[in-house]
Structure formats: structure tokens, C-alpha cells
Amino acid sequence: MVVTLIFIAVLLAAMLIGMPIAHALVLTGVALMYHLDFFDAQLLAQNLQAGFDSFPLLAVPFFILAGELMNAGGLSRRIIDLARSFVGHIRGGLGFVAIGAAVLLASMSGSAIADTAALATILLPMMRQQQYPDSYSAGLLAGGGIIAPIIPPSMPFVIYGVTTNTSISKLFLSGIFPGLMMGLFLIFAWWWIARTHRLAPMERVSWRDRLRALGRSAWALMMPVIILGGLKGGVFTPTEAAVVAAVYALFVSVFVYRELDARGVWEVLVASSKTTAVVMFLCGAATVTAYMITLADLPNELSRVFAPVMDRPVLFMALMMVFLVIVGTAMDLTPTILIFAPVVAPMAAKAGIDPVYFGFMFIYTGCLGLITPPVGTVQNVVAGVGRLRMETVIRGTSPFLVMYFVLLVLFVLFPQLILTPLKWIH
DSSP states (O other): OHHHHHHHHHHHHHHHTTOOHHHHHHHHHHHHHHHTTOOOHHHHHHHHHHTTOOSGGGHHHHHHHHHHHHHHTTHHHHHHHHHHHHHTTSTTHHHHHHHHHHHHHHTTOOOHHHHHHHHHHHHHHHHHHTTOOHHHHHHHHHHHHTTTTTSSSOHHHHHHHHHHTOOHHHHHHHTHHHHHHHHHHHHHHHHHHHHHHTOOOOOOOOHHHHHHHHHHHHHHHHHHHHHHHHHHTTSSOHHHHHHHHHHHHHHIIIIISOOOOHHHHHHHHHHHHHHHHHHHHHHHHHHHHHHHHHHTTHHHHHHHHHGGGTTOHHHHHHHHHHHHHHHHHHSOHHHHHHHHHHHHHHHHHHTTOOHHHHHHHHHHHHHHGGGSTTTOHHHHHHHHHHTOOHHHHHHHHHHHHHHHHHHHHHHHHOTHHHHHHHHHHO
């Protein structure tokens, strides 16, 4: 139990004084090394390097690059224009546009931050022009943004699969139907808000303009077809799918839509490289901590805590989700996966829980942390893009977060909602 206290105390203390999470993780690993009288600088460096020396993790930089190319190359904007042309005329139509665009973009990038930034940059000014309440508009865009890590391709699924040795392809497929359900729950919540606040519709678009919007977005819409079709047909692995996505986005942005020149491509490469460096350093830092956690036998300590409910899978899952929700309020999704997934995944296996189902639930619950204060990474993105107070975004996110928690309860009580569609697809 001393090891657990040291782990939590050092990590939280480092985060509270403003230390970057990757540095905090390395410091936590060093603290555990000293506690176990096992400090070795060479071992520290080896584990740091081993954290990102993984072939499947190559998917991460390529999906990041694909997301940046989509935003800079006009793919994201055309998807939003398509959704607006079909549903913008409904009361509160821009909200339904945001949901439709969020689902479509999720099937292309896999990054909650990239999708949220694209949605907020384009739609938030339009919502203000239609006199939508800033709070609900920002809350909806944040809620729609976290669909991205659920519908494949998904960077968090890649990181979870590598960390826990779970099939990434199956994790990808497990997110399709739940991701669509998230969209449906958002539609219901926004319909209630639009009806209550009598939000104005936009002007109806003619079918000729709708077909033009469909034609302009056809190249963008082909990306999820290629990626999901290739994965399902066994044409390429998830890592190769990331490369295909990046190359396709580059081709469309430069040669089809012609919105990126050489300078634009360079800027995208620089931006995606910076993001990749942050993520991969996190992976390396978390590996140091994970190694020491394993050496200190922390997984068995947690197993003893959860031992009374190990023979009751539903109760185990409920308690585990509560634990992950609490963690998510203080920690971003990537470090949550890297630190806790290797610890709790074996416990779930001992409890007789399907590893793919548990992996999906882990990522879904972690995504809720992206729109849960005080960290709320996605909420911060919307607040930054829209120049809004964080309190405004948090207040507006509340109804959508409630709907997601209802969905979480359904997933815990009825695992078939995830496992049955997975069997159909697989």
C-alpha cells in the first residue's frame, strides 16, 4: 500500500505545481525506483526509449498528420458544408450540422482535439450569427468532439491496444455502433434544447445546392470508406491504415482541392511533428512509471482491493468505471491509458470480462474526462477558439455529459450493445 501512496502523492504533487504530465510521470518512476532501492539511470533511459519504440505506435504520428491535413486542406470544411446543406434548415439546425459533421469527421481523424478545433472554428461564429446561446453551442461542439476517439480510426485505441496487447482491429470495430449511439443521444439532447430555446433555423438549401455540396465533399467522404473497408477486408493493418489516411489526405488537399501549397504542407508537417513529439514523449515517460508499477507489484495490490467483486462482472465494471471517471477529471486520456490500462486490464481478464469490451469501456470513460472539469482538455479547446470563459463551456456541456453518462450506464448493464454489433461486423 505504501507504493500506491507514493505513486499517487508524487504524481499529484508534480501536477499541482504545474509540471508537464510527461515530466511528472518520469519523476514518479524515479521516486518509485528510490523507494525500492533500485535506481539505475541506464534502466530509466532504456524504458523511456522502449515506450515509443513500437511499430504499431507508428499509427499515432500518421493519424495526427492526417487530422492536420484534413483541417488545413479543406476536407473538414467540406464535410461541415455538406451537413449544413442537408439539415441546416431544421430548428436549431446548426446544432444538428455539428453532430453530423462530428460523426463524419470522427471516421477520418481519430483525434478529439483536432475535430473539436475544426468544428469550433467553423461553426461557432455561425451559431453566434444565428443567436444561439454561447454556452450550449460550445457545450455541443465539445460533446461532439469526443466522438472522434470512439469511431475508427482512433489514436486512443491504438495506444490502448499496444499498451495492453489487445487487438487494435477489434477495438476499432467495437467503436462503430457506440459512436453512432453517441451521435443519436446528442441529437436528442440538442432537439430538446432547440425546442426549449426556440432556436432559429437557417434558410433551406435547394436540392441542386445539396448535390453540389455532396459532389464537393465526395473526395473527403471516400476516406472513411477506404480506411474501414481496408481494415475490414484485411487489406492493411491499423498502422498501415494511418499511413493510407495521411497520404490520401495529402493527395486530396494538394492535387484535388488545391488548398495546400508547399508552404502549407511544411506548416502542417511542423505542427503535426510537435504534437507527435508530445504524445510519444508521454508514451516513453509512462513506460518508465508502468515498469516500476509492475516491479512494485501494484497490480496485485489493486487486485486485492477489487477482490470482493471479481466474481460479479457488472459490479466490477461499475466500480472500475467510477474509478476511471474520477481519474479522468484530473488526467488527460493518453496518460490515463498509459498508466492505468496495463494495471486494470489484467484485473478485468481475471473477472471474466471480454478484453475488447473492457478496452472500449476504458476509452469511452476516458473520453468523458475530456469534457469533465477541472482538466477538460476538449472544453479548453472550445473555450480558446471561441474566446469564452471556461465556466460558460462547462455549463453548456452539462446536458450532453449527462446523456453520455446515461449511455455509460447502459453499456455497463448491457455489454451486448458493444459485443453483438462487433460480432456482426467481424
